[in-house]
Amino acid sequence: MSDLLNITIDGRPCTCEAGEYLYDVAERNGIHIPALCRSDAFEDHRACCRVCIVEVEERGRRKVVTSCVYPVERECTVYTNSEKIAEERAVTLALLSKRAPESETIAAMAREAGGAEGFDRLVTLDGEKCILCGLCVQACDSLGTGAISTVNRGVDKMVSTPYDKPSADCIGCLSCANVCPTGAIEYAQDATSRTIWNRTFELALCERCGSPMGTKDAVHRAAQQAGVEEPRICDACRKRELADEMMHTYRYV
Numbered sequence: 001m002s003d004l005l006n007i008t009i010d011g012r013p014c015t016c017e018a019g020e021y022l023y024d025v026a027e028r029n030g031i032h033i034p035a036l037c038r039s040d041a042f043e044d045h046r047a048c049c050r051v052c053i054v055e056v057e058e059r060g061r062r063k064v065v066t067s068c069v070y071p072v073e074r075e076c077t078v079y080t081n082s083e084k085i086a087e088e089r090a091v092t093l094a095l096l097s098k099r100a101p102e103s104e105t106i107a108a109m110a111r112e113a114g115g116a117e118g119f120d121r122l123v124t125l126d127g128e129k130c131i132l133c134g135l136c137v138q139a140c141d142s143l144g145t146g147a148i149s150t151v152n153r154g155v156d157k158m159v160s161t162p163y164d165k166p167s168a169d170c171i172g173c174l175s176c177a178n179v180c181p182t183g184a185i186e187y188a189q190d191a192t193s194r195t196i197w198n199r200t201f202e203l204a205l206c207e208r209c210g211s212p213m214g215t216k217d218a219v220h221r222a223a224q225q226a227g228v229e230e231p232r233i234c235d236a237c238r239k240r241e242l243a244d245e246m247m248h249t250y251r252y253v
């Protein structure tokens with residue numbers, strides 16, 4: 001078993017294993033550190049937004065660190081919202097607001113951080129919500145789909161399908177939209193179809209209640225990967241069916 005360390009975060013004593021990331025220790029102890037690019041679904045994907053900075057005091061010296069990639073190696077005192085951190089986080093969020101002015105999430109975080117002055121001359125990317133954290137690309141890759149990637153350079157850099165055209169590899173599963181921290185990936189859905197990344201997908205509907213179970217492509221892919229038959233009914237109806245079967249069995253034993 002690795003060494004246990006005693007640290008203090010915002011005055012609260014916490015215990016952690018040596019090497020554990022500071023952000024994770026804080027979260028485990030119910031201490032919230034603002035963050036954008038950290039996702040429980042992709043543990044290794046970190047350090048893109050720098051919103052999660054904190055101040056660490058070790059051996060009498062203070063430094064600002066990115067908590068989601070800072071391994072705790074020795075006993076220390078951590079301040080998640082010191083004056084310095086509040087100022088630097090407000091600047092980071094002001095810059096992110098310039099990059100993604102249409103993101104309500106970032107706007108709300110920037111407001112909460114109190115705002116920062118002096119960025120009026122920076123170019124605002126009109127209509128943009130994406131901070132290029134790459135979580136969506138990772139989500140797509142993790143499914144073996146690889147339908148989206150970052151394309152172009154500089155201010156034109158963005159996440160898209162190849163040549164911004166409908167991708168034959170996309171299965172319309174929404175993994176990208178669901179993992180996006182800024183609400184940048186838009187899609188539309190009606191009773192029978194879903195449109196995302198310029199492609200419209202037919203939905204697989206539960207044969208019993210008619211509710212959507214995902215796109216036909218995504219349901220097919222999931223069944224194929226799991227080596228099972230494609231489901232005809234949704235999870236809720238299957239549970240109801242199982243419960244009915246059990247009731248029926250008990251009634252006749």
Ligand code: SF4
Pocket residue numbers: 129130131132133134135136137159176179180181182183184185
């Ligand atoms: S679309 Fe969302 S998840 Fe993808 S890079 Fe942009 S902010 Fe990150």
Ligand code: FES
Pocket residue numbers: 034035036037038046047048049050051052053066067068069
């Ligand atoms: S959450 Fe740590 S850098 Fe984004």
